[in-house]
Amino acid sequence: MTTDDSDPKDAYPTLDLALRVGELLLSSGAGAADVTAQMQNVCIACGLRGVTTGVTFTELQLTYQESPDRPALIQFRDVRQREIDYEDLTRVDLLVRALIAGSVDRDEARSRLAQIVSSGHDRRRSIVTLGWGAMGFGVGLLLNGTPVVVAAAVVGAIGIDVLQRWLTRMRLPFFYQQVTGGLFATLLATLVVGADLSSRPSQIVAAGIIMLLAGVSFMGAVQDALTGFPLTAAARCMEATLATAGAIAGVSGGLTIATAFGVEVVNLTPGAAPYGSPGEMALGGAITASAFAFASYAPVRALLPSAVIGAVSTTAFMVSHRAGLGVSWPSAIAAVIVGLISFTIASRVRVPTLVFVVAGVVPLLPGLSIYRGLAHLSAEAPGGLIELVNAGVILLALAAGVIFGEYVAQPVRREGRRLERKLSGPRLVGPLTVRSVRRRRKKAV
Incomplete structure (x- = not known):
């Protein structure tokens, strides 16, 4: 689902989804580089480009300004440290990959993320x-x-x-x-x-x-x-x-x-x-x-x-x-x-x-x-x-x-040598970039 550029309010759901993804990643021990990259990937996959990301240990920030003559949209989210949960981390990782691949849209991703965060565990x-x-x-x-x-x-x-x-x-x-x-x-x-x-x-x-x-x-x-x-x-x-x-x-x-x-x-x-x-x-x-x-x-x-x-x-x-x-x-x-x-x-x-x-x-x-x-x-x-x-x-x-x-x-991976110069560091969580995933999908077709 792409964001309608004529309606800035439509950017808020995308920013909120990216912030919630980043919150779960950061609270589960993911590095700031991983959190930044995946929040950017979520925004780009939903059609929102030019988003500025801010990551600290206790707060996440996303800023989007459609044009210089319009006010910027800013959203914050506090990160509450909690028990490490690799089940939720894995589910969110797969959800982000599905969103980037285009198999789910933004609204469905928001719904699934809410279910992941609110649901319990099968493991007692x-x-x-x-x-x-x-x-x-x-x-x-x-x-x-x-x-x-x-x-x-x-x-x-x-x-x-x-x-x-x-x-x-x-x-x-x-x-x-x-x-x-x-x-x-x-x-x-x-x-x-x-x-x-x-x-x-x-x-x-x-x-x-x-x-x-x-x-x-x-x-x-x-x-x-x-x-x-x-x-x-x-x-x-x-x-x-x-x-x-x-x-x-x-x-x-x-x-x-x-x-x-x-x-x-x-x-x-x-x-x-x-x-x-x-x-x-x-x-x-x-x-x-x-x-x-x-x-x-x-x-x-x-x-x-x-x-x-x-x-x-x-x-x-x-x-x-x-x-x-x-x-x-x-x-x-x-x-x-x-x-x-x-x-x-x-x-x-x-x-x-x-x-x-x-x-x-x-x-x-x-x-x-x-x-x-x-x-x-x-x-x-x-x-x-x-x-x-x-x-x-x-x-x-x-x-x-x-x-x-x-x-x-990282460079040993099949696409690693082409992307190596573009990456700021190794990814412990999430895909490398949105473009790399979609490029592979187009070649497969």
Whole structure:
């Protein structure tokens, strides 16, 4: 459906549709470049050209001026952060592609978008909680945990999810939810150690921390920084830092409480590699990645590819780590591979690349490094600050590695070399441009 240029009021529905699409993308972790491109694509597909886009971390703006002698039409939309929902993200991505391809018009797209936002999920929330438990199981395998450690990791992941849901209903800010999660994971480890069931509290805490680390926000922050949106990148980085700081504060508080009760939970085993065999690592990575995707409401068709990407990323990490490259460089190498594979698989499975990217790096998040740094500081031992800095370097390496993998993979696509010079950056959500999609459709006819 094209917009009637003689009636400026007809532009409002198009602007509103584009803003609602951008709101869902931004709240689900998409980068500002992706959000800008897809809002522009929606406007162009509906026949509205010359629209100016403004994207910040909490607000979207679209401005349209038909001619210099007429007033500009401006619409804003606040972005309310909410739970990551890859099912809605995938549905909106497919809707935008259908609108660009011309198979739906603007009014039908508005109706479908309203249904997507207002409808619930077929996947029950209790099943999603079990999905987080499965993720804890996978992380326990990644850390070469004993059966007791793996069981505690499952209980910890389920408990953290239940607690955070309850705190969300109580409208407690997200920072305090993170503090509660870190505290719960540490107190659970304290109980296990106090009952003489395990001597590896670090693995129990690390399994819980990985669930709390802000991998999605770090991905968006790095992408925004690389694609020319420094203000949005800074805001995302602040959110991610605050979320991680909350988890760190919770763990620190738990260690203090454990020390006050005379329970020693600072078994760091410095220098000892916590990783298991390559087979265990691959299995743990596959379970962790697919369980995270499942718990984030990713479509069922995305679970097996997520498992494959998780297994490949952890295997690549182990190979590089055992080659003597340390931890940061193997994390970056594995992240580049995740970006390469995710970009290739996403178009075939019809799921946004962002889903596979985040699921693929979750097994590599540095929960153990953060725990060790806090435990060192709590015990007044040297090296605590170094461990925390190392964890930050790993997070940056993962995010930058994934984006670099996207840059490398992008020109490999069949139409990539023709469009490469026109693109501002890799797309983790949505098609490249309206013209490229319609050009392919015309050639097919």
